[in-house]
Amino acid sequence: MTYAPLREPTFLILTALAAGSQHGYGILRDVEEISEGRVILQAGTLYAALDRLSGDGLVAVDREEVVDGRLRRYYRLTEPGAARLAAEVEKLQAHTRAARRRLRARFSGGTA
Amino acid sequence: VTESTSLAERYRRLLGWYPRDHRERHGEEMLSVLLSGAGERTRPSRGETSDLLLGALRLHLRRVVGADGGIDHRDVLAIVSLLGPVVLLAGTAPVLDWLAGWLRSGSPWWWGRAFIDIPHVLVWGIWLVVAVLSMARMRRTAAVGAWLGTVGFLFTPALGYVLFWDSVVADTGWMLLGAVVAAALTWSPGPARGWKLVGGARFVQLAGAVGTSVVLVMKSFGTYVVLSIPVEQTTMLRGTGQLAVWGLALTVLAAGVVVASGGRTREGRRAALVLCVPVLVSMLMLVLPRDSHLLVVAAVCYGVPLVVLLALGGLPRRAFGNGDRLPGGPLLR
Numbered sequence: 027m028t029y030a031p032l033r034e035p036t037f038l039i040l041t042a043l044a045a046g047s048q049h050g051y052g053i054l055r056d057v058e059e060i061s062e063g064r065v066i067l068q069a070g071t072l073y074a075a076l077d078r079l080s081g082d083g084l085v086a087v088d089r090e091e092v093v094d095g096r097l098r099r100y101y102r103l104t105e106p107g108a109a110r111l112a113a114e115v116e117k118l119q120a121h122t123r124a125a126r127r128r129l130r131a132r133f134s135g136g137t138a
Numbered sequence: 139v140t141e142s143t144s145l146a147e148r149y150r151r152l153l154g155w156y157p158r159d160h161r162e163r164h165g166e167e168m169l170s171v172l173l174s175g176a177g178e179r180t181r182p183s184r185g186e187t188s189d190l191l192l193g194a195l196r197l198h199l200r201r202v203v204g205a206d207g208g209i210d211h212r213d214v215l216a217i218v219s220l221l222g223p224v225v226l227l228a229g230t231a232p233v234l235d236w237l238a239g240w241l242r243s244g245s246p247w248w249w250g251r252a253f254i255d256i257p258h259v260l261v262w263g264i265w266l267v268v269a270v271l272s273m274a275r276m277r278r279t280a281a282v283g284a285w286l287g288t289v290g291f292l293f294t295p296a297l298g299y300v301l302f303w304d305s306v307v308a309d310t311g312w313m314l315l316g317a318v319v320a321a322a323l324t325w326s327p328g329p330a331r332g333w334k335l336v337g338g339a340r341f342v343q344l345a346g347a348v349g350t351s352v353v354l355v356m357k358s359f360g361t362y363v364v365l366s367i368p369v370e371q372t373t374m375l376r377g378t379g380q381l382a383v384w385g386l387a388l389t390v391l392a393a394g395v396v397v398a399s400g401g402r403t404r405e406g407r408r409a410a411l412v413l414c415v416p417v418l419v420s421m422l423m424l425v426l427p428r429d430s431h432l433l434v435v436a437a438v439c440y441g442v443p444l445v446v447l448l449a450l451g452g453l454p455r456r457a458f459g460n461g462d463r464l465p466g467g468p469l470l471r
Contacts, residue, residue: 049171050168050170069168070190070191073160077164096173
């Protein structure tokens with residue numbers, strides 16, 4: 027099955043949820059860490075993405091907690107979400123392999 | 139008021155721009171995330187402000203186009219494909235009125251008019267066939283007929299006996315609905331699915347409402363007169379009684395559409411809005427000055443129904459049954 031490519035923030039949000047459920051603030055921090063500080067999501071972007079991903083069935087609410095009087099809602103990756111992320115990883119790997127092969131050929135050709 | 143309360147208040151104001159259902163589901167949660175990341179700040183940063191406003195705009199737009207997953211447009215179109223051809227038959231009133239006069243009089247004048255009125259009769263005849271085909275679940279054949287009927291609406295103003303402007307005015311609503319019905323018959327699951335969604339009883343109710351509406355229009359001074367002569371002049375000449383009957387005809391039609399579409403479901407409500415386009419256009423034309431430029435008429439006839447449909451379709455919806463209270467959380471203002 028072919029999918030439309032995931033945009034980088036979406037890819038990073040799904041990646042942040044791949045190992046286990048997280049609450050909103052945790053996802054923001056994790057995305058920053060995964061991208062080594064290159065992508066810093068804001069709450070508005072995160073919740074617009076979560077709204078869309080929930081609608082598409084890729085993420086779902088796992089549980090809710092109230093910590094210090096504040097609502098904390100945890101999100102998890104659904105099975106279709108995991109399959110979608112795995113497909114994207116597979117595609118990116120294939121692209122990376124192709125790019126690496128061609129760069130290798132270019133550099134070996136250049137030194138010959 | 140502490141600084142953190144003030145900051146929370148400012149965040150709340152920004153979150154107030156979000157669609158209501160989103161605020162109910164995620165408002166307190168977003169506030170919690172924003173406060174967690176605020177550090178020592180006493181007011182939202184510019185980046186946060188623009189991000190929140192853009193996020194709110196994005197969600198509103200997603201709801202306007204129905205891309206929030208909460209509405210199945212195929213079901214909306216399926217209902218329209220079943221009920222639309224029946225609603226369109228309400229527009230046959232002037233033609234039926236003329237046919238009745240023709241049959242009653244037998245006058246040569248009526249026979250002479252037949253040559254210029256026959257195109258109208260043919261177009262409405264096509265829509266009658268489309269309604270029958272749609273009821274018989276013959277989607278593809280009905281779709282072909284619906285496209286023919288829509289094209290017919292485009293050409294009849296040039297052939298009719300009334301002034302071009304008046305005919306355009308009187309037929310615009312039907313033409314808009316005709317185009318939507320044709321698209322629905324072509325690209326939706328079709329009348330069979332529509333029948334499953336609304337049921338036979340509601341279909342019969344709509345047919346009754348359409349029939350009543352047609353009779354009422356014929357009893358009043360008719361669509362062409364209402365739409366082509368200023369209301370003040372018409373009421374001065376004929377009194378307000380007939381105008382009231384004409385208004386009643388539109389009301390009966392609109393009520394029949396809402397009941398038949400199934401007002402309790404989002405798909406039903408959206409379908410009802412689409413099916414009420416001719417009623418909306420008729421009301422608009424009633425208040426539009428008679429000497430308006432054709433471009434103004436076109437902008438009002440086509441633009442306003444479109445904007446209204448989009449705006450109504452994008453109204454925020456409740457995520458929970460009642461109140462604005464989140465489970466386990468305080469109210470978000």
